[in-house]
Amino acid sequence: MTRRTLSSLAAVASSAVLLVACNQSPTTDNAETGSSTETSSDLLTRINNGGTINVGTEGTYPPFTYHNEQGELTGYDVEVTRAVADKLGVSVDFKETQWDAMLAGLDSKRFDMVANQVSLTTPERKAKYDKADAYSWSGAVVLAPESDSRFNAWESLKGLKSAQSLSSNYGELAEKYQATVVPVEGMAQAIELVKQGRADFTLNDQLAVLDYLKKFPDSGLEIKLVAPADEKTGSGLVLRKGDDEVVAKLNTAMQELHDDGTLTRLSEEFFGEDISQQ
Template sequence: MKRRNFLALAMSTLLLAACGQSTTTDTETTATDNAATGGSDLLQRINNGGTINVGTEGTYPPFTYHDQSGALTGYDVEVTRAVADKLGVDVEFKETQWDAMLTGLDSGRFDMVANQVSLTTPERKAKYDKADAYSWSGAALLAPTDDNRYSSWEALKGLRTAQSLSSNYGELAERYGAEIVPVDGMAQAVQLVKQDRADFTMNDHLAILDYLKNFPDSNLEVKLVAPASELRGSGLVLIKGDDEVVAKLNEAMAELQADGTLTQISQEFFGEDISKQE
């Protein structure tokens, strides 16, 4: 009996070892097969004329918003649609708040983000890739017309600014020593400034000019604007590591620049070409 038990145990051990070896081989084979099929899932969808999922706010005019008919539009939205046309794919926009934008990218809810994103911190540059920029702009500060405290950026120290916690502008305001009053987006930030619950807000200069054009009686005005040397380029952002996808996006963007499409979309929303760094 002892001899039979020993033999049974030995056979079981051999079987388990064989199973383990087989599992490892299968995993390695699957990884090899995936690599041979053409790269990432996103790349395959682009190559096969599938659908790309793009995160955007939908509440950030003139870049991403809903027109009077309720349709999603805006500069970033229309540029993304033009890129999709060049790639021969469909695009599905998924709207979300700014503070959830990169989280949605991390979780795979979006393939990329189109929302005036500039990778300004080492942490973001290490984690994300940005395709070639389709717009160039800089920060501007919006405050009540009768508030004369804004002689320089250094004057922001100790003042309250309404900002999204993870925005580039919030980072800039903190760098100058301002106190952050958290908001979900620009619309709420402007309201807090008008209600004196914040001293100012910072945002993209073009977005602020668009707001003032639509609300000329707001009693707010631009107090400070970043110099030309500090203009940032915004582009489609995706998780780092999909180099072939980035190359395809850059190729499409170059074609849109060359054929005048980016200039045309810029003129439609801003009355000037914001697609070139000048």
């Protein structure tokens, strides 16, 4: 699972999900995961009958899931989930929880699914959870001064100074392209060094950078390079494995949101450009 790249600009947090059963269905033990698998799906029944789905989210991770000035829960992931619920003809009840408890909440059936910029990137998690079709895509980008014309290819990073956290995968990526890493504590400090000319560029997550540029349009910085599509990671609604019919319904709803322009509109509202396309 990946996400945490916005943590330097705005404190990153955490979120979880779990199923609240209306009619408890019989279960069988899963020897590999130690969890239980329903022989019939209460979630599917609720969706088919226009019931309520319970969705875990942080509520403290802008612009994905947070509370606005009126104290209302909103954010890209939140509004996408509401749009999916509308397509399914169900109500949605968000369960706010910390990130570290997110998958535990899903395992314990506190909610049905998670909407919190979740990507399944490890074999263990892919074996245990399902992810509906992605509603956002992101990868590494190069952020540098608008006036700097040196960035015409990833190979052009060689020999330049990159402001990076030493423990981050972006620091490793900078070293891969033979840039000189200037150590920083996080994204906010990295951006300041680039603006001051003490570093040539910084590498970070595309969504984190788009959020920064939307908030600070006069920063004098711009995205110079974007990771190719096959290196991007998609985030989507995550649920416990075994509800294939539910995943199919979620995918149908997500495709409709692509087709009618809802995902593009929400992307541009929260990020200034379409992040729903790989």
